[in-house]
Amino acid sequence: MSPRHILILGGTTEARELAALLAARPDLRVTTSLAGRVSRPGTVEGDVRIGGFGGAEGLADWLRAEHVDHLVDATHPFAESITANAVRAARSAAVQALVLRRPGWQPGPGDRWHDVASLDEAAALLPSLGRRVFLTTGRLGLAVFAHLSDLHFVARSVEPPEPPMPPHIEVLLARGPFTPSDESALLRDHRIDVLVTKDSGGTATSAKLTAARGLALPVVVVRRPPLPEGVDAVPDVAGVLERLALTP
Structure with a gap:
């Protein structure tokens, strides 16, 4: 058999x-x-x-x-x-x-989450939340933010992204897991005032949410399809x- x-x-x-x-x-x-x-x-x-x-x-x-x-x-x-x-x-x-x-991830006490249904909704919301954005939505979605020329982006990706991308962007190539202390340092060093992420769930990349909570930063969370x-x-x-x- x-x-x-x-x-x-x-x-x-x-x-x-x-x-x-x-x-x-x-x-x-x-x-x-x-x-x-x-x-x-x-x-x-x-x-x-x-x-x-x-x-x-x-x-x-x-x-x-x-x-x-x-x-x-x-x-x-x-x-x-x-x-x-x-x-x-x-x-x-x-x-x-x-x-x-x-x-999926769930917000806890002290979180300032803004739920959106898509990357397009995230891009539309960003100008009202901050000017320096930590973008952790993957390399394939950066084109959605390319028109936001007034914002500065720090984008983290496992693989190098391809154009189109926002005109003011720094790309960090890294793979999780990440620690809350490292994520807090990254947010401070880059003077981030808003985080954008997809609701991937799990622990490998959730430390950024802990760091954002500790710094009282708003987080735009793209919910799953x-x-x-x-x-x-x-x-x-x-x-x-x-x-x-x-x-x-």
């Missing part, structure tokens, strides 16, 4: 953790698919493939050809199109699909193992 084949759409810490646990089992075949947007994705256990599938139809064909039994979408919470294609492909190929999404209709997210790796009936 062939081992059960599990495809993980990866790129997150949870995806690597899940792959390591599943790859250690001889009764399973584990493949992690990476989009290829990051040049150094880190070590991933099991089989790894790089690049897209060609949309939902291409993914559905791959699921059938590789005899996949379960698909786990463990991509970034803002990888909206990937999640939509994964759900459609799994339904087309009659493959069980799970979406692994770590819980909704999941496809009829899809419920599993909040952690343990939940995925339980849903796949792989718990001890």
Whole structure:
């Protein structure tokens, strides 16, 4: 009997953790698919493939050809199109699909959060909140802020961004996790008066929120896109193992 084949759409810490646990089992075949947007994705256990599938139809064909039994979408919470294609492909190929999404951040006492639904809304709100902006929304969204010529941006990204970008911008290349003390020092050193972030969740990059709270800075939080209709997210790796009936 062939081992059960599990495809993980990866790129997150949870995806690597899940792959390591599943790859250690001889009764399973584990493949992690990476989009290829990051040049150094880190070590991933099991089989790894790089690049897209060609949309939902291409993914559905791959699921059938590789005899996949379960698909786990463990991509970034803002990888909206990937999640939509994964759900459609799994339904087309009659493959069980799970979406692994770590819980989002929630404001606490002392936080000055401004919730917005998109980067465009964030850009529209910024001039009323400050003039020196710490931007942590990823390298692919900088074009939305390119017209804000009166503001100074400090943008942090894992990979170098490409134009268009705001005319007054400093780019910091770094990968989390970060500490609250380091984040506080960064905010002070760059004289930041407003932070912009996506609601990625998790602890690797949450220290900036602690630092902003301590300095009483406003934070513009871009909320996550909704999941496809009829899809419920599993909040952690343990939940995925339980849903796949792989718990001890």
